[in-house]
Amino acid sequence: MYLLGKDAAELEELASSLGERAFRGRQLYRWLYVKEADGFAEMNDLAKGFRKRLSEKVMISPVRVDDVSRSAGGSVKLLFALPDGNRVEGVLIPDGERLTACLSSQVGCVIGCRFCATGRMGFIRNLSAAEIVGQFIAMNKAVRMKISNVVMMGMGEPLLNRRELFKAAGLITDPDGLGISRRRFSVSTVGWVPGIEAMRASGLRLKLTVSLNGTTDGQRRKLMPLAARFPLADVLHAAKEYASHTRQRLTFTYLLLAGINDSPVDARRLIKLVSRIPSKINLMEYNEIGGEFRRSDDIVTEDFQEILRSAGLTATLRKSRGLEIGAACGQLAGRYAPGSGRVLKAIY
Ligand code: SF4
Structure with missing residues (x-):
């Protein structure tokens, strides 16, 4: 299960299901969509126990950049x-x-x-x-x-x-x-x-x-x-x-x-x-x-x-x-071989 893609109500429900007050879901929302957090460690206004339970149950994003x-x-x-x-x-x-x-x-x-x-x-x-x-x-x-x-x-x-x-x-x-x-x-x-x-x-x-x-x-x-x-x-x-x-x-x-x-x-x-x-x-x-x-x-x-x-x-x-x-309209076809693993640096 991934956190991205969940709206505020779903995050509140998730927080409740993990034994937290619902408003923690709102905080989670801010971490995901305002601060664009990469990991649970940086979500420092959430209790450590909650972050641990989250990390055992969910991941943040299903998307990984493979090549640029x-x-x-x-x-x-x-x-x-x-x-x-x-x-x-x-x-x-x-x-x-x-x-x-x-x-x-x-x-x-x-x-x-x-x-x-x-x-x-x-x-x-x-x-x-x-x-x-x-x-x-x-x-x-x-x-x-x-x-x-x-x-x-x-x-x-x-x-x-x-x-x-x-x-x-x-x-x-x-x-x-x-x-x-x-x-x-x-x-x-x-x-x-x-x-x-x-x-x-x-x-x-x-x-x-x-x-x-x-x-x-x-x-x-x-x-x-x-x-x-x-x-x-x-x-x-x-x-x-x-x-x-x-x-x-x-x-x-x-x-x-x-x-x-x-x-x-x-x-x-x-x-x-x-x-x-x-x-x-x-x-x-x-x-x-x-x-x-x-x-x-x-x-x-x-x-x-x-x-x-x-x-x-x-x-x-x-x-x-x-x-x-091959990035122009009509040319996107996933032709890249996987795993070249170049690191993404700031582009613009
Ligand atoms: S085949 Fe699909 S992706 Fe390609 S132009 Fe037509 S609708 Fe768009």
Whole structure:
């Protein structure tokens, strides 16, 4: 059993079950999520006997950093070892004052998008809330800068692991705990409509990012098998409802693939699709992973962006930083051999 992933009520219950007053659970909460304690020894306002009983019964985090790779562009990929021997990856992406942690939600992924390295792995299992929060804390401890943003855009489709995702998101965005603003915690989905609806119903008001990657159902079906189940109209309807319910501006990501979805016709169709939804578009350069797809030419990418901008849309281009360490979008696939055991030093 692990302490990370438990909320205040569960920690109070744990304290009671170990013969302590319930408020000790609150203290434990502060040690875990405010002070980010590594061990029981430092929890010096808890009685020694309680700490001993805790250490006999529970561990703090299920996540261990197994490897760290840095890219020339400044991104850092961390390989996390999990208790059952599986591994997931996360990426730290610095951008001026901002430091974004990209976290995984599953080991592998069942969706099988054809452009994605994780999709090629297939699905192994969902991560627990402890493992999601554990990634965040391991990253936070690795840096001198404080992490300002979280994106659930690592391995897995987060909305297929909603219970654990929502629990972890609640902990990471608790102002009395880890304190990331909900407006800076983004859940990225390829369009799992029931998940978007559940996210709206959760009341968490997290940021929603939807990966469109195509402007017709046919195009999307070719890239993402999920699209056969959830046509564009349904995805956009759910997204619009989410934006209106949470009064937020959504992000649509659009991965540009040479000759597949990067024509001026696509750009114009994209404008029509999203223009009635308060949103911005994040164009993404593809990181070739040795399959059938190629990255769009720079000139094609610029033209695509320009067409969107001329129509008054906010369209940014995400350069694929981290490419050389396999840390860019669609490249997280746990390819690292275990146990290289490099020590993690402060990075930023
Ligand atoms: S892009 Fe996302 S949803 Fe698609 S296979 Fe990769 S991890 Fe899964």
